[in-house]
Every structure is written in structure tokens, then in C-alpha cells.
Amino acid sequence: MSDMILNVEHLMMHFGGIKALNDVNLEVRRGSITALIGPNGAGKTTVFNCLTGFYKASGGNILFNTSEKTTNVIQILGQKFQPGDWVNPAQLSSRLFYKMFGGTHLVNRAGLARTFQNIRLFRDMSVVENLLVAQHMQVNRNLLAGVLNTPAYRRAESRALDRAFYWLEVVELVDCANRLAGEMSYGQQRRLEIARAMCTAPEMICLDEPAAGLNPVETRTLSKIIRFLRDHHNITVLLIEHDMGMVMEISDHIIVLDHGDVIAQGNPEQIQHDEKVIAAYLGTDEDEVHL
Numbered sequence: 553m554s555d556m557i558l559n560v561e562h563l564m565m566h567f568g569g570i571k572a573l574n575d576v577n578l579e580v581r582r583g584s585i586t587a588l589i590g591p592n593g594a595g596k597t598t599v600f601n602c603l604t605g606f607y608k609a610s611g612g613n614i615l616f617n618t619s620e621k622t623t624n625v626i627q628i629l630g631q632k633f634q635p636g637d638w639v640n641p642a643q644l645s646s647r648l649f650y651k652m653f654g655g656t657h658l659v660n661r662a663g664l665a666r667t668f669q670n671i672r673l674f675r676d677m678s679v680v681e682n683l684l685v686a687q688h689m690q691v692n693r694n695l696l697a698g699v700l701n702t703p704a705y706r707r708a709e710s711r712a713l714d715r716a717f718y719w720l721e722v723v724e725l726v727d728c729a730n731r732l733a734g735e736m737s738y739g740q741q742r743r744l745e746i747a748r749a750m751c752t753a754p755e756m757i758c759l760d761e762p763a764a765g766l767n768p769v770e771t772r773t774l775s776k777i778i779r780f781l782r783d784h785h786n787i788t789v790l791l792i793e794h795d796m797g798m799v800m801e802i803s804d805h806i807i808v809l810d811h812g813d814v815i816a817q818g819n820p821e822q823i824q825h826d827e828k829v830i831a832a833y834l835g836t837d838e839d840e841v842h843l
């Protein structure tokens with residue numbers, strides 16, 4: 553099993569004439585907390601959207617290596633037919649399969665979950681219902697078993713409920729289990745999004761600005777939860793965050809993007825003193841920065 557859970561090679565994403573990602577190469581170590589940082593518009597969310605299948609990358613490779621298998625993320629989203637397909641029936645049928653049935657759900661099923669910059673919960677459902685919906689892939693979906701309420705069906709439901717309450721406890725929301733998700737505070741909703749992602753049993757979770765809008769106490773709780781995921785569940789965390797205090801405190805590794813390119817990588821200490829990074833954040837030329 554590779555030490556790297558994620559290998560991104562030559563990733564490109566173009567929106568018409570806009571090159572959001574030029575040629576992004578990065579790796580994420582299994583079991584690490586890795587931060588993806590950079591100034592506004594650097595391309596961070598675009599990287600997340602490509603990794604999790606919300607965008608089909610314009611080019612490059614994304615390999616996601618779980619403990620069980622390697623998933624080619626770009627392939628499972630459904631690629632265009634290639635000339636070689638017509639002389640290779642196996643390749644053609646695989647391409648056809650993913651064109652018909654591929655999508656973000658397969659990325660999640662492979663073990664990669666995410667949260668969003670703008671919270672996307674089912675606001676009119678209760679907190680626990682949000683977590684049960686997230687588990688629809690794991691529970692018994694046999695219609696007959698549901699209608700007959702078989703013991704196997706009841707066991708599967710009970711397991712889903714146990715899992716939901718386990719993650720509610722981790723994110724400190726057990727007391728809110730029956731509240732409507734949309735009525736909770738912003739910080740609570742952010743934590744619920746993490747619990748929902750964890751209910752899909754991922755090996756890696758991508759958190760898009762999880763501390764945005766949180767007060768310092770909530771940010772500390774969030775940091776504790778993120779460390780818990782790594783330390784107690786060996787979850788790899790990839791996070792986009794503008795709160796540099798938090799990033800420097802919890803990250804094992806930091807990758808810096810600017811204008812669609814990776815400009816630096818390293819541990820927090822190295823990144824804090826990297827001139828290219830300082831220049832990118834200050835919006836000045838490297839030569840103009842005096843340390």
C-alpha cells in the first residue's frame with residue numbers, strides 16, 4: 553500500500569479562457585492533516601471540486617489509493633471516447649459504463665468525502681435524519697426487506713443509528729439530535745457537515761473552509777475534532793482554510809497554491825518562512841519582500 557493516499561498529476565481546469573488550474577502536482581500522505589492554502593482565487597476550491605468529482609478536470613490524473621484499491625477519479629466520472637476505444641472492447645465497455653453510471657457518488661463510494669464552503673445540509677430534516685440519509689449506501693435497501701421489516705433490515709437500521717450517534721458524539725451534537733438542521737447555529741452546522749461526511753465511512757475527508765464564520769472557541773473545538781479523526785480513525789484530512797493560526801497549528805503538511813499552480817510545499821515552519829508564499833499573500837513581487 554502506497555504511503556500516499558492521493559496522487560494528483562498535471563491537473564488542469566479551464567473555464568473557457570480562464571485557467572483556474574494550470575498544472576497542479578501534489579501528493580497527500582495517508583493519515584496526515586494536509587492544508588491547501590493560497591490567496592483568494594488561487595484555485596483551492598477548484599482542486600477540491602476536481603478531486604471529489606464536482607468538476608471534470610480538463611486534463612491530468614487523480615489517483616486515490618485507499619487500503620483496498622486505487623481509483624482513477626477522472627475515469628469514474630465518465631470520459632470522452634478515445635480513438636483507441638474502438639479497437640479495444642474492454643476499454644470501450646469500461647468507458648461506456650462510467651459514461652452511463654459514473655459520477656460523484658462513485659468518488660464517495662471509493663472513500664473520499666467532503667464538506668462545502670457554503671454549508672449544504674438538508675435544512676428541513678432533523679440532525680439525525682441528515683446523518684441517516686448519508687448512509688443510504690451502507691444500509692439495507694431491499695424494498696421487500698423494508699416492507700416486511702425483516703430482522704436483517706432492523707439490524708441495518710440500528711447500525712446506521714448507532715453510527716449516526718457515534719459521530720454526533722464526536723462532533724459534540726448529541727443534544728441536538730432531534731433539532732432541525734437549519735435551526736442550528738453556524739458552528740453547529742459546520743460540525744454536522746463533518747459528521748455527515750464521516751457517516752459515509754471515508755478514508756479521506758476534504759474540508760472546505762471549515763472554520764469560516766466560527767468564533768475562537770468553536771475553532772478550537774473544530775481543531776480538536778479534526779485531530780481526533782486523524783488520531784483515532786486514521787482519516788486523512790485535506791483542508792482549505794484561511795485561518796492561518798489554525799492551519800499552522802494542526803497541519804502536518806501545507807501545500808500553497810497561487811494562480812492555479814503549486815508554489816510551495818512543506819511543514820508549517822517552512823511555509824511561514826517561504827518567500828514565494830509571503831509574496832503571494834502580500835500580492836507583491838518576490839524581490840520586494842523584505843523578511
Ligand SMILES: Nc1ncnc2c1ncn2[C@@H]1O[C@H](COP(=O)(O)OP(=O)(O)OP(=O)(O)O)[C@@H](O)[C@H]1O
Nearest residue numbers: 567570571572590591592593594595596597598599
Ligand atoms: N464554475 C466556474 N466558472 C468560471 N470560473 C470559475 C469557476 N469556478 C472557479 N472559477 C475561477 O477559477 C479561479 C479559482 O477559483 P477558486 O474558487 O478555485 O479559488 P479559491 O482559491 O478557492 O478562492 P477562495 O479562497 O476565494 O475561495 C477563479 O478565477 C474563479 O473565478
